[in-house]
Amino acid sequence: MLKFLNALLILTTLAAPAFAGGAGRIATQDEVAAWDIDIRPDGLGLPEGSGTVAIGEKVFENQCAGCHGDFGEGVDRWPVLAGGFETLTSDRPIKTVGSFWPYLSTVWDYVNRAMPFGDAQSLSADEVYALTAYIMYLNEIVDDEQFELSKANFLDFPLGNEGGFYSDDRPTTEYPFFTEACMAGCKTSVEITKHASGKDVTPE
Numbered sequence: 001m002l003k004f005l006n007a008l009l010i011l012t013t014l015a016a017p018a019f020a021g022g023a024g025r026i027a028t029q030d031e032v033a034a035w036d037i038d039i040r041p042d043g044l045g046l047p048e049g050s051g052t053v054a055i056g057e058k059v060f061e062n063q064c065a066g067c068h069g070d071f072g073e074g075v076d077r078w079p080v081l082a083g084g085f086e087t088l089t090s091d092r093p094i095k096t097v098g099s100f101w102p103y104l105s106t107v108w109d110y111v112n113r114a115m116p117f118g119d120a121q122s123l124s125a126d127e128v129y130a131l132t133a134y135i136m137y138l139n140e141i142v143d144d145e146q147f148e149l150s151k152a153n154f155l156d157f158p159l160g161n162e163g164g165f166y167s168d169d170r171p172t173t174e175y176p177f178f179t180e181a182c183m184a185g186c187k188t189s190v191e192i193t194k195h196a197s198g199k200d201v202t203p204e
């Protein structure tokens, strides 16, 4: 019996050296490559390729406009991709690639990773460059339909709201304004002073 157990132990150790109990396996290089598709703001991860605004417009018409509208204005409640400039501090900010997003690399990465909705990762690298160029055009970042975006000129187009993103500074800007939580001699009752109902905040 002991011999059998020993043999079993050696077998499992040989078959799966890194996993206790023999569960799981090491990911293959192809699997790692398939997951490793993120594009960094400094351009790391971008594949070779290029595409013009004009080509992007065609692909957009066929594969994106049904939801996002011909000009990125958004059909019904589908997301708006263009405009909304100067609205971030208003009561109803319109957050788009042009008004809100910090990096062009996020556009490339997002479209490549997740769009078209329902058929993600079906676009070629050239199509993603062309679509990114078209979204830049819709957001007035470039104004020439022949403009070609490529790996080589990708970093030349910082987005307007890059400076709107910064490290969390609440420990110095907000926390000092909060008073200590009340631990003794606090209010004895809590009263509701207002209700949202009747104010019509939620549409029927």
Ligand code: HEC
Binding pocket: 060, 063, 064, 065, 066, 067, 068, 078, 079, 080, 081, 095, 096, 097, 107, 110, 111, 115, 116, 117, 118, 131
């Ligand atoms: C079937 C509808 C549909 C189609 C077609 C579609 N999208 Fe989208 N798109 C969405 C939805 C829904 C979201 C939001 C997804 C989420 O927030 O999880 C989105 C989000 C986006 C965003 C991010 C918007 C933001 O500000 O958060 C971009 C950029 C985008 N889509 C580009 C494209 C491009 C380019 C195509 C064509 C290749 C495309 N989409 C096709 C539905 C669609």
